[in-house]
Amino acid sequence: MSDNASDWWRNAVIYQVYPRSFADADGDGVGDLNGFRSRLPYLRDLGVDAVWFSPWYRSPMADGGYDVADHCDIDPTLGTLADAEALIQEAHAVGIKVIIDVVPNHASTDHPWFRTALAAGPGAPERDLFYFRPGLGEHGEIAPNTWVSPFAGTTWTRVPDGEWYLHLFDASQPDYNWRHPQVIEYFDDVLRFWFDRGVDGIRIDSAPLVDKDPNLPEVAAVEEHPYSDRDDAHIVYRRWRRVAEEYGGDRALIGEVWLYDPVRFANYLRPDEMHGAFNFEFLCSEWGAARLRKVIDETLAAHAEVGAAASWVLNNHDVTRVVSRFGRADTAFSVATRRHDTPVDVELGARRARAAIMLALALPGSVYLYQGEELGLTEVEDIPFELRTDPMFHRSNQVDPGRDGCRVPLPWSGDAPPFGFSAADAAPPWLPQPAAWKAYSVQAQTGDPESMLEFYRRMLRLRSASPSLGDGRMSWLPAAPEVLAFARGDDDFACVVNLGGEPVELPPHREVILASAPPAGGRLPVDTTVWLRT
Secondary structure: OOOOHHHHHHOOEEEEEOHHHOOOOOOOOOOOHHHHHHOHHHHHHHOOOEEEEOOOEEOOOOOOOOOOOEEEEEOOOOOOHHHHHHHHHHHHHOOOEEEEEEOOOEOOOOOHHHHHHHHHOOOOHHHHHEOEEOOEOOOOOEOOOOOEOOOOOEOEEEOOOOOEEEOOOOOOOOEEOOOOHHHHHHHHHHHHHHHHOOOOEEEEOOHHHOOOOOOOOOHHHOOOOOOOOOOOHHHHHHHHHHHHHOOOOOOEEEEOOOOOOHHHHHHOOOOOOOOEEOOHHHHHOOOOHHHHHHHHHHHHHHHHHHOOOOEEEOOOOOOOOHHHHHOOOOOOOOHHHOOOOOOOOHHHHHHHHHHHHHHHHHOOOEEEEEOOHHHOOOOOOOOOHHHOOOHHHHHOOOOOOOOHHHOOOOOOOOOOOOOOOOOOOOOOOOOOOOHHHHHOOHHHHOOOOOOHHHHHHHHHHHHHHOOOOOOOOEEEOOOOOOEEEEEEOOOOEEEEEEOOOOOEEOOOOOEEEEEOOOOEOOEEOOOEEEEEEO
């Protein structure tokens, strides 16, 4: 690993916390910052280097906190600003860095700016902070264009005075106009506000969407996409990089960049822009050697062009949990094809998930874990319709099952809900936990050498102790078509993954460091990864 502490993001294992679902200290059924603080020893012992918090800001929670009403205050359901400041200090005290989400594309309809803009009426300068437009048709009754939301349905909502406002996501999330200097300066202040409080990094939500063609043309009518990955978006992140550099060069900008062109993706990682970005091509890939090798090669090549470190991720708060995904016939992930009505072989999914995380942790760069991944949690697919909160579910007329199934509160202890997430006499968790999760709780798995949790603890200890892992060199080794085999660094570490249908011979080696399933007779079982001393 790199010895340069200021480049910590190049090697780190980063754990994503969805605050509403991590731990509840005040008994209202919703996770909070003090709940997290009480569980810091767990993350210290797990062996992660940093935590990334999904939004903890003041919000009406129409989209789980990604509808931000005030980027410089904590939502009362989660705690206070003083709680956040104490959390940052306490995390640093146990050697864990803190990354927070910033949402630049859109505000909440509860944001004071948007309320003022609504009250000001058509033509008012306050409306220039957003995208208010007159409608088409004789009476303005037709939306200004036909852009379709990633959340399904229209991207426009009409207000009582007849104008329409743009929201690429839910109607509760009006898009900022990033060509307005007040928006630019506001986010400069947001970054400094949190960097001043010791935050180590910023995760940038929906990073490629901030710039829009002011003419708002139809997508098919122009050569450059009118709202995604426009060249002027890079102006924003160069400015943010200059803000981050004011703090000594050890503050990281990490982008959520859903782009499948590796060159366009890497443009966000040029030396004067972001420090890292999530690797969605890896996350979305099916479980197969040819596809994974192609993704790995393209990822490393694109990152090398701009001198950035790659990242690897299998789960997050927006995608089907990997145990469920890898237990299906179709192991790839796509928002467009997400379904919860296909059979899942949990044993197979867990086996592949173990092999996949060993692969990710052996590749060059950083790795992101999502809370509960280390417990082997599955997607919860039977949440009653009336308890689902995700706007993707509701806006798609219940066709898209949404993301609630990967956001169910964690099981910590005990034999029945709330499984230590809250006190036993607290309000029920905001999403119901399956009764079967008693076997997946932290308490149930701790000390069991065969459990997913103890497997993660061993992996992370070994990765931390190995100078070959993290960012650095990698070279492919000769292997059968359905096997991935590579060496790391200058020493004798090798990783071998069998993605075929039959056991394969292990290469010559002097030690098995760790395996996701036990090798037998010198052969590596199907859907298994092994780390070797060669």
